[in-house]
Amino acid sequence: MLPRKSLFELPDGMIYLDGNSLGPLARSVPGRLDQMLRDEWGAHLIKGWNLDDWMGQPARLGDRVGRLIGAPEASVVLGDTLSVKVFQALAAGLQMRPDRKVILSDTGNFPTDLYMAEGLIKQLDRGHALKLETPEDIAEAITAEVAVVMLTQVDYRTGRMHDMQSISERAAEVGAVMIWDLAHSAGAVPVDLTASGCEFAVGCTYKYLNGGPGAPAFIYVRPDLIEQIDPALSGWLGHAEPFAFEHQYRPAQGIERMRVGTPSVLQMTALEAALDAWDGVDMAELRDASIALSEQFIMQVEARCPELTLASPRDPLRRGSQVSFAFDEGYAAMQALIARDVIGDFRAPNIMRFGFTPLYLDADDVTRAADILADIMTTGSWDQPQFKTRSRVT
Numbered sequence: 597m598l599p600r601k602s603l604f605e606l607p608d609g610m611i612y613l614d615g616n617s618l619g620p621l622a623r624s625v626p627g628r629l630d631q632m633l634r635d636e637w638g639a640h641l642i643k644g645w646n647l648d649d650w651m652g653q654p655a656r657l658g659d660r661v662g663r664l665i666g667a668p669e670a671s672v673v674l675g676d677t678l679s680v681k682v683f684q685a686l687a688a689g690l691q692m693r694p695d696r697k698v699i700l701s702d703t704g705n706f707p708t709d710l711y712m713a714e715g716l717i718k719q720l721d722r723g724h725a726l727k728l729e730t731p732e733d734i735a736e737a738i739t740a741e742v743a744v745v746m747l748t749q750v751d752y753r754t755g756r757m758h759d760m761q762s763i764s765e766r767a768a769e770v771g772a773v774m775i776w777d778l779a780h781s782a783g784a785v786p787v788d789l790t791a792s793g794c795e796f797a798v799g800c801t802y803k804y805l806n807g808g809p810g811a812p813a814f815i816y817v818r819p820d821l822i823e824q825i826d827p828a829l830s831g832w833l834g835h836a837e838p839f840a841f842e843h844q845y846r847p848a849q850g851i852e853r854m855r856v857g858t859p860s861v862l863q864m865t866a867l868e869a870a871l872d873a874w875d876g877v878d879m880a881e882l883r884d885a886s887i888a889l890s891e892q893f894i895m896q897v898e899a900r901c902p903e904l905t906l907a908s909p910r911d912p913l914r915r916g917s918q919v920s921f922a923f924d925e926g927y928a929a930m931q932a933l934i935a936r937d938v939i940g941d942f943r944a945p946n947i948m949r950f951g952f953t954p955l956y957l958d959a960d961d962v963t964r965a966a967d968i969l970a971d972i973m974t975t976g977s978w979d980q981p982q983f984k985t986r987s988r989v990t
């Protein structure tokens with residue numbers, strides 16, 4: 597299965613440890629996009645919706661993404677951005693538990709997930725509250741007053757990974773609806789949504805799935821629940837018959853009711869081509885390779901960079917596919933590293949973050965990255981003004 601490095605366009609000499617934030621360009625994408633632009637949009641114009649089945653793309657891609665996260669056919673659909681999909685899942689989850697008022701999440705969750713919950717609570721104005729616990733204490737906080745448990749499986753800062761199975765079971769025991777955000781799980785670790793029994797899952801496709809900047813998000817709904825959902829974002833493409841142009845909303849049969857408006861066909865086409873790189877990939881094998889790379893990096897960095905403190909769990913089974921180190925001058929150190937063509941990123945206040953993506957990274961890359969990091973730290977070459985000016989995106 598591995599390596600598949602030749603399937604990706606990676607600049608010569610660059611070691612890319614940021615596929616957890618934005619995956620690289622798959623070689624299959626430019627040709628497919630060019631063909632789509634010329635032969636579909638260019639030649640067919642509006643006929644493309646039928647002729648080239650642009651309209652079927654969100655559900656077709658849903659099945660392909662679904663295979664990577666243990667979801668059955670017709671339970672996943674693509675569209676919008678992850679923030680929007682979080683909102684939809686939360687709104688549906690709260691509707692399923694009208695007598696409960698608590699949304700439970702953890703303090704490690706990505707801000708947009710929490711912000712979307714805040715916005716929904718304000719909009720509903722029915723006395724809901726967002727309750728945050730530390731990730732370590734989350735299981736005990738899942739009680740019968742909780743309407744919805746909303747967690748991101750892998751912490752974007754530290755890489756700490758929740759046990760999806762036991763937490764989903766705990767939520768089910770007390771009758772809480774479980775929503776998993778798989779932003780840092782899809783394409784990174786094996787996920788079995790069916791086995792987890794969770795009600796909803798959401799995620800994005802521009803990180804480990806390499807769909808490109810602005811690639812569409814996905815939403816999963818447990819198949820037995822789909823027909824009960826009355827979508828909060830009742831857009832026309834989630835309607836049973838969009839082209840009947842009725843005055844009143846009627847949800848579509850099946851997962852397509854989670855669609856909202858016109859799909860981003862160019863982005864979906866890029867994603868569809870990028871997903872070819874995943875054909876035949878065994879997620880368990882990928883996970884083993886990712887653990888080997890991250891263990892190697894931790895060992896090599898800790899041996900030579902005493903200034904850096906591991907901020908990720910030491911047990912690889914409790915980590916996703918990233919490794920984070922804490923360092924007070926982490927921003928400058930990361931900029932110095934990027935200037936040497938080793939690309940990771942920085943998350944406030946002090947986290948240097950490195951993603952491990954075995955589809956296009958191997959042990960030599962990891963050794964080279966650790967060598968360069970050790971050089972920057974031992975020479976102190978990070979300590980220069982040009983590495984300390986913060987850009988808009990860190």
Ligand SMILES: *Cc1c(COP(=O)(O)O)cnc(C)c1O
Nearest residue numbers: 677678679706708748777779800
């Ligand atoms: C990356 C990420 C997002 C991003 O949301 P967008 O709407 O796609 O910008 C949201 N939630 C989590 C947990 C993420 O890691």
